Amino acid sequence: MKKLMNNPTDMLNEALAGIAMAHADLLHVDFDHRFIRRADGPISGKVALVSGGGSGHEPLHGGYVGMGMLDAACAGEMFTSPTPDQMEAATKAVNGGAGVLHIVKNYTGDVMNFEMAAELCQMEGISVETVIMNDDVAVEDSLYTAGRRGVGTTVLAEKLCGAVAEQGADLQTVAELCRQINAQGRSMGMALTSCTVPAVGKPTFELGSDEMEIGIGIHGEPGRRRMKLASAHEIVTMMSEPILSDLPFKSGDQVIALVNGMGGTPLIELYLIYNELQQICKGHGLTIARQLIGNYITSLDMAGCSITLLKVDAAMLQLWDAPVHTPALRWRV
């Protein structure tokens, strides 16, 4: 295992320290409870958005904290759920009196712990809504998940729900939008190589030097099939056809497309993947109205990519274009 680190035990804290110093104008890091929150919060009267999960998926979620996206993100150890007390502390820290939305990727530990945290906060009079993201079409049930896993659509949900919360929407409205986004988003991933969890010290799984795995999870959970390395065209076809048929997406639909790198894949390959995806979408009559291409929900040092398509309407596109200022996403039209 070769990592840029001092030792596995300190890795998360040291990375959080780096984040805290690099983005001191935007973020505060609570090292006791290991969460990152907006420096300008809590914002009175605004619905607050809290997410979180195991670390190793950066910039998810800490990189999405800031104006127009999340109010706080809880950081678990690598590929390990944060604890309920982290989530409770984050929720209390960002509550501005208008309630808090928990955006939770569907992994058993995350779901259980966010549920417990929500109950603790509700007992203290904070309104909490929870939306479970489960957009990965690759497999039903998985190593850490009952049902489908939550992946790339989560990034898009955090952007869109963050925008509507910024505009003053109430908790029910923000939660309803998040459920709609989850219902209209579909994803699938693939790996060329395994990731290596620092504390484990060896690859999570083994892939031959001419093999790939289609439908991989972001923790290296098994996908649909392991097979010989195929061309980018074949890979994108294998990932996008199940996505397109699942919703199903229909001719005339507008989508936001996310071509996501798993952490060890260079940008030039992701643009090449986008080229393939764009042609397939066009062939199905879909218009890619907006796109993100880069490392947005990663799996440590895994080489590979994932594709997310989210069916959108004009209102969602307006929310997409709304100002955002976080470490990983930043724009103002």
Add this chain to the structure above:
Amino acid sequence: MKKLMNNPTDMLNEALAGIAMAHADLLHVDFDHRFIRRADGPISGKVALVSGGGSGHEPLHGGYVGMGMLDAACAGEMFTSPTPDQMEAATKAVNGGAGVLHIVKNYTGDVMNFEMAAELCQMEGISVETVIMNDDVAVEDSLYTAGRRGVGTTVLAEKLCGAVAEQGADLQTVAELCRQINAQGRSMGMALTSCTVPAVGKPTFELGSDEMEIGIGIHGEPGRRRMKLASAHEIVTMMSEPILSDLPFKSGDQVIALVNGMGGTPLIELYLIYNELQQICKGHGLTIARQLIGNYITSLDMAGCSITLLKVDAAMLQLWDAPVHTPALRWRV
């Protein structure tokens, strides 16, 4: 070799096609001459900035084309200089009558070809200034370079010079700023793994499973020394001390810091590296006034990182904060 591609021959064109479609609002891609230019150019009366080089370093340079940065970027084959006719076509396409600055990383092919292109353009009455970037303190002379190599400071130069050009500065002023930035910026890189050039099909060099190389070039050119993998603290010390002593940076200096991933290194490790760098800078009395942490000048799929420090004054910081809208850097304060 495992890459997300169809075949090595088409890789660059297909990635350019992806870029063209993803950023059609910002960029035009000239596939005949393989350059990317601002969709809203040429801009009459504005000094135009042109850079370029071998592909495989994305987002450099194509990702930096747009308002407030480059007017055009020429894309050579992987790790191969663009040709003079590409540079000539790009220069003519973006010339708005106020002259064109060529920002050239110091690699022999790039320097020769940009020089030839500049002469061709000057013969047709276009004023061209050239600045050679050579900020890499690792080695004197190299596989493709006489003198020092040009690396991370180039990214910062493109941002700052793009900003001053946007404000209406004349060609001499923009070129002079670029020379000053090159004079005040220093970089060094390191690798945990080799990159693999698609057309070659095997790693550029071999590193043992417990080895790293300090002072690596962005094409895998040899660095200062190959040694056993060290801690992040030791690695950052080995990279930053030669940087700090070379300028030399002095107590009280303000800097822009770039912690750059080589393409195969996850963001969490880069934040950990930034944490180390920040402490070392603090120990030397340096203030990191601004920072970039991520993949900005890469080496295909190489795992590793580089550090760049640029000494800045208040005027440079204002240029840094000025609006920018490119695929890879985007903000408006």
